[in-house]
Amino acid sequence: xxxxxxxxxxxxxxxxxxxxxxxxxxxxxxxxxxxxxxxxxxxxxxxxxxxxxxxxxxxxxxxxxxxxxxxxxxxxxxxxxxxxxxxxxxxxxxxxxxxxxxxxxxxxxxxxxxxxxxxxxxxxxxxxxxxxxxxxxxxxxxxxxxxxxxxxxxxxxxxxxxxxxxxxxxxxxxxxxxxxxxxxxxxxxxxxxxxxxxxxxxxxx
Amino acid sequence: xxxxxxxxxxxxxxxxxxxxxxxxxxxxxxxxxxxxxxxxxxxxxxxxxxxxxxxxxxxxxxxxxxxxxxxxxxxxxxxxxxxxxxxxxxxxxxxxxxxxxxxxxxxxxxxxxxxxxxxxxxxxxxxxxxxxxxxxxxxxxxxxxxxxxxxxxxxxxxxxxxxxxxxxxxxxxxxxxxxxxxxxxxxxxxxxxxxxxxxxxxxxxxxxxxxxxxxxxx
Numbered sequence: 001x002x003x004x005x006x007x008x009x010x011x012x013x014x015x016x017x018x019x020x021x022x023x024x025x026x027x028x029x030x031x032x033x034x035x036x037x038x039x040x041x042x043x044x045x046x047x048x049x050x051x052x053x054x055x056x057x058x059x060x061x062x063x064x065x066x067x068x069x070x071x072x073x074x075x076x077x078x079x080x081x082x083x084x085x086x087x088x089x090x091x092x093x094x095x096x097x098x099x100x101x102x103x104x105x106x107x108x109x110x111x112x113x114x115x116x117x118x119x120x121x122x123x124x125x126x127x128x129x130x131x132x133x134x135x136x137x138x139x140x141x142x143x144x145x146x147x148x149x150x151x152x153x154x155x156x157x158x159x160x161x162x163x164x165x166x167x168x169x170x171x172x173x174x175x176x177x178x179x180x181x182x183x184x185x186x187x188x189x190x191x192x193x194x195x196x197x198x199x200x201x202x203x204x205x
Numbered sequence: 206x207x208x209x210x211x212x213x214x215x216x217x218x219x220x221x222x223x224x225x226x227x228x229x230x231x232x233x234x235x236x237x238x239x240x241x242x243x244x245x246x247x248x249x250x251x252x253x254x255x256x257x258x259x260x261x262x263x264x265x266x267x268x269x270x271x272x273x274x275x276x277x278x279x280x281x282x283x284x285x286x287x288x289x290x291x292x293x294x295x296x297x298x299x300x301x302x303x304x305x306x307x308x309x310x311x312x313x314x315x316x317x318x319x320x321x322x323x324x325x326x327x328x329x330x331x332x333x334x335x336x337x338x339x340x341x342x343x344x345x346x347x348x349x350x351x352x353x354x355x356x357x358x359x360x361x362x363x364x365x366x367x368x369x370x371x372x373x374x375x376x377x378x379x380x381x382x383x384x385x386x387x388x389x390x391x392x393x394x395x396x397x398x399x400x401x402x403x404x405x406x407x408x409x410x411x412x413x414x415x416x417x418x419x420x421x422x423x
């Protein structure tokens with residue numbers, strides 16, 4: 001039995017090492033597939049998430065430096081006159097994403113983290129000129145001045161195009177024109193030009 | 206050291222009343238540990254998502270210089286793809302004719318062949334001129350500093366053939382985000398260098414409505 005147990009524990013070790021728990025999210029998003037192979041950055045990035053019903057959530061990814069997240073909410077609280085307390089701002093740092101209008105932000109952050117999950121968030125108000133999302137992005141970008149920020153857009157398969165367009169409008173209004181859309185990897189279909197190019201690249205290596 | 210010697214001593218100096226220590230078996234029952242091990246394996250297998258998310262780059266133009274860009278597109282090389290509801294794709298080449306006779310319907314499966322065909326047509330019709338030299342030169346040299354590096358193209362003379370090909374993507378109100386990403390992905394798959402995502406024109410909306418109504422009537 002010993003070799004068998006050895007192998008089993010080897011597999012166990014592998015899975016422990018390979019597992020990376022995904023952060024909790026207020027909504028479940030089924031992202032589309034794409035052939036892009038670029039890896040997802042997990043730090044110094046702003047992420048806008050929208051679900052199938054068009055609710056929009058905003059989150060700051062700052063794994064390496066949680067202080068940045070605190071600075072962002074402080075900046076927003078000041079510029080939008082929200083009057084968030086110290087505890088509420090600390091709560092924001094812990095919460096994965098927020099999707100409420102500015103008017104409801106104080107209330108949402110007054111709940112402890114466990115209860116926030118149960119709150120049905122209505123989404124950040126949007127319009128064709130960016131809505132409140134514009135201010136979120138503006139203040140977050142202002143906080144990260146001097147750093148290379150990435151702008152992630154994560155949308156649900158079933159979300160309608162106008163939502164996506166309004167999210168882009170909010171970015172565009174901030175003079176941001178380069179985005180990273182979060183997708184799942186799929187292989188380039190056999191026989192297409194991209195497939196042939198990738199084959200060539202492999203041979204070259 | 207001292208402690209060890211002391212321990213050794215006490216072992217040797219066994220009085221007559223001291224019982225001999227019972228020899229314990231060194232083998233231990235591993236079954237519960239193995240059980241637990243397998244339980245954990247099962248847990249990790251179920252929770253692990255092997256495919257990690259990737260990101261797809263998207264560059265949007267500034268709204269102001271959109272007109273210029275569109276004017277530069279040659280009519281012969283233009284293909285407009287419109288995304289309707291229920292995953293239906295409409296397309297037309299060049300300009301939309303007033304009677305909408307070049308307005309066609311297809312699906313996401315069929316659009317790839319249309320893009321490939323269009324690309325081939327454009328390449329065949331291409332005639333070299335002054336503007337080609339820059340593109341050819343760029344392809345000949347490659348770009349080793351870019352990430353990932355671009356290799357020098359051995360067939361650099363052909364690099365400018367698809368110069369005039371421009372694909373215009375117009376998702377309508379009913380198109381889903383998946384449709385949008387799929388069609389952008391199609392640009393990567395077919396290596397389309399010039400494409401733009403813009404809003405629908407008024408007459409295009411009308412044609413889509415009419416087509417949808419006709420399809421619904423059947």
